[in-house]
Amino acid sequence: MSRIVHKFTRKVPHWQPRVTPVKLEEATEEQLDALQVTPSNTKVSDYVLTLAHDVESLKVRSPLFNAIMYDPGGMSRAERELGAIGASMVNRCIYCAAVHADRHAKLEKDTSVTEELFAKGEKADLNPRNRAIFDFARKLSESPVDATPEDMAGLREAGLSDEEILDLILSAALFGWANRLMHVLGDPVRHEVPA
Amino acid sequence: MSIFDSTTLKAAGIAMGPVAAAAETRAKIMEATQAAENAVLSPRDPGAFPHDLRAALAARLATAGGEPALAAHYLDRAGAMAALADPMQDGVAEGFGTVVAFFDKAANRTRDIAAEDIAALQEAGISDADIVRLCELCAFMAYQLRVVAGLRLMKGEAA
Incomplete structure (x- = not known):
């Protein structure tokens, strides 16, 4: 038995596709290449197998994702995760929010920020820098026209450099993308062990 | 190609100054963004969605x-599908009513998407591969729009 998860959580659920993923044994050469399947790496998630239906997009998406979230310089990794969490909460992508809240907590070695966010949403009690980052990510995610010059000024007042602001824009925008795949193409589920 | 010739930086009006300098530190990301645009707007295998329809839907969201x-x-690339670039058109006359309704909801009311929305596409005869293609186009556009909007705000602030 499995049930759909509707509440934000740091405990990462299972992702169940709403469409039929590509079957690995039926994948084309181009799909196998994009999936990076090798004889020593044959474990591919249902999510990636679903995206393999559009192999041209999948191939360019992974390097872009990794560069935005992990390339050195600019904003800290934890703060990029906060941008991702802001977008994922707006779009109610329970799966993305869980993965990135878990990463944020591990990077910060502290669960308090994500606990506060999941409990109180936009009314969460955050320090001024996290407040400015989360608010900007949230508004940009609601609609590209919702973020204002005042929100941008807030980022500068909180001490963010141009490079950091660019990384925040990129990480929040990237989850505008990721949420529209994860939340749209599948359900976050928890498998229940029968009693 | 210079990153300043990319669709994203041109649409945001970024060519020089502090925002351009910040963008140069993320040149690899700007190049990958253009590669992603090419992959969703003009793929070699467009499935059920030809390039002009994709361009019209992209213009619609922008x-x-x-x-x-x-x-x-x-819009320049939307050809015969240009009518769909108007957010007020529902696409029924062009035979894309279900596609357009889903696209708008996934783009603008993402949180409200449920399993029934995907089932409706399947019932309309749209293949799973085409559903994924449609979501990738919608998702990429959501990303690019927000990067452009964010860069424009940055430029206003830095000017």
């Missing part, structure tokens, strides 16, 4: 998202 320069870039 218009609804308040980015006229980005909308104009895509």
Whole structure:
């Protein structure tokens, strides 16, 4: 038995596709290449197998994702995760929010920020820098026209450099993308062990 | 190609100054963003969605998202599908009513999407591969629109 998860959580659920993923044994050469399947790496998630239906997009998406979230310089990794969490909460992508809240907590070695966010949403009690980052990510995610010059000024007042602001824009925008795949193409589920 | 010739930086009006300097530190990301645009707007295998329809849907989102320069870039490529670039058109006359309704909801009311929305596409005869293609186009556009909007705000602030 499995049930759909509707509440934000740091405990990462299972992702169940709403469409039929590509079957690995039926994948084309181009799909196998994009999936990076090798004889020593044959474990591919249902999510990636679903995206393999559009192999041209999948191939360019992974390097872009990794560069935005992990390339050195600019904003800290934890703060990029906060941008991702802001977008994922707006779009109610329970799966993305869980993965990135878990990463944020591990990077910060502290669960308090994500606990506060999941409990109180936009009314969460955050320090001024996290407040400015989360608010900007949230508004940009609601609609590209919702973020204002005042929100941008807030980022500068909180001490963010141009490079950091660019990384925040990129990480929040990237989850505008990721949420529209994860939340749209599948359900976050928890498998229940029968009693 | 210079990153300043990419659709994203051109639509945001970024060519020089502190925002351009910040963008140069992320040149690899700007190049990958253009590669992603090419993959969703003009793929070799377009499935059920030809390039002109993709461009029209992209222009539609850019218009609804308040980015006229980005909308104009895509409208130029929309050809016979240009009517769908208007967010007020429902696409029924062109035979894309179900597609357009889903696209708008996934783009602008993402949180409200449920399993029934995907089932409706399947019932309309749209293949799973085409559903994924449609979501990738919608998702990429949501990303690009927000990067353009964010860069424009940065430029206003830095000017």
